[in-house]
Amino acid sequence: MSQVLRQRVRSRARDAVAGGGLVLAVLLLAGCSAALDWRQIQPDGWSLVAALPCKPATQQRQVALAGQKVVMTMLACSADAHTFALASAELGDPAQVQPILLALGQAARMNLQGRVQAEQPANVPGMTPSPAALRWRLLGQLPSGQAAAEQVQVFAHGTRVFQAAVIGAQADDARTQPFFDALKVLP
Numbered sequence: 001m002s003q004v005l006r007q008r009v010r011s012r013a014r015d016a017v018a019g020g021g022l023v024l025a026v027l028l029l030a031g032c033s034a035a036l037d038w039r040q041i042q043p044d045g046w047s048l049v050a051a052l053p054c055k056p057a058t059q060q061r062q063v064a065l066a067g068q069k070v071v072m073t074m075l076a077c078s079a080d081a082h083t084f085a086l087a088s089a090e091l092g093d094p095a096q097v098q099p100i101l102l103a104l105g106q107a108a109r110m111n112l113q114g115r116v117q118a119e120q121p122a123n124v125p126g127m128t129p130s131p132a133a134l135r136w137r138l139l140g141q142l143p144s145g146q147a148a149a150e151q152v153q154v155f156a157h158g159t160r161v162f163q164a165a166v167i168g169a170q171a172d173d174a175r176t177q178p179f180f181d182a183l184k185v186l187p
Contacts, residue, residue, distance in 0.1 A: 036079050038178060042186075043075060046088050047126075047157050050164070051182035054079040056086075065107070066099035082168030084179055091159045101132035101154045104163045108152040112167070114140030122155040126185030130156055135180070137171075151176045157185040 036053035043050075043058075054077035062069050076085035087104075091097060109116065115138065122133035135153040142148050149171035153164045164183060166176045 036175075036178075038182075040182065041075070043073070043086070043088070045090075046162075047160065047186045048086070048088070048162060049182070049184045049186060050086055051178060052077055052084050052086075053179070054084070056084075065103040066096065068096065070100065080168075080175060082166055082171060082175055085163075085165045085167075087163040087165075089161055091161060094159055097128075097156045097159060097161060098130055098132045100161050101130060101134075101156060104154045104161065105132075105134060105136065105152070108136070108150065108154075108163070108165065109138060109140075112138050112140035112142070112148060112150050114138035114150065122153050124153070124155050124162075124183045124185055126157065126187065127155040128157050151180070153180060153183075155185075 038051050038053050039055070040049060040051050041056070042048065052075070056075035056077040058073065058075050060071060060073045062071050064070075070089045070091065072087050072089045074085055074087040076083055078084070089100070091100060108114075116136050117139055118137040120135050122135050124133075127133060133155040135151070138150040138152065140148060140150070148167055148169065150165060150167040151171050152166075155162050164180065166179055168175070
């Protein structure tokens with residue numbers, strides 16, 4: 001876990017204890033499991049800083065979203081029986097941002113054959129506000145038929161769209177919150 005992330009988790013844990021939330025403090029510190037080696041990254045060409053618990057592999061491919069072909073770049077790695085992934089595409093057309101964000105969310109639900117457990121607005125510092133910028137907690141199954149949970153968030157900065165996801169047997173807040181909390185769009 002990076003020094004900055006450790007300090008942030010410890011600070012939140014201290015604040016939780018001071019506010020009477022001892023259980024919350026224990027959960028926050030549990031997110032620092034030894035199986036997760038958090039590192040801060042800033043992918044080339046992206047205006048995004050993130051943290052991943054493992055060294056990511058990069059893949060780029062063309063996908064069909066909202067009726068158009070989009071070149072997506074994905075960084076992904078697996079740790080603690082979960083996959084952590086970031087994907088991004090530069091659209092170049094502001095009119096395409098909202099439809100692509102909606103299509104990314106729909107694709108995540110379809111890939112997991114999932115049902116939405118919870119939905120909330122995305123909250124990434126520096127992101128461009130959009131009603132299509134959302135975060136979901138999903139339950140479903142992998143193509144293999146194995147049960148899975150996923151937390152996925154889509155958001156944009158200008159004409160660049162992002163998708164952040166954690167998928168695995170649990171994808172609970174202890175595993176996912178450090179990942180989502182570290183996301184920050186740079187000016």
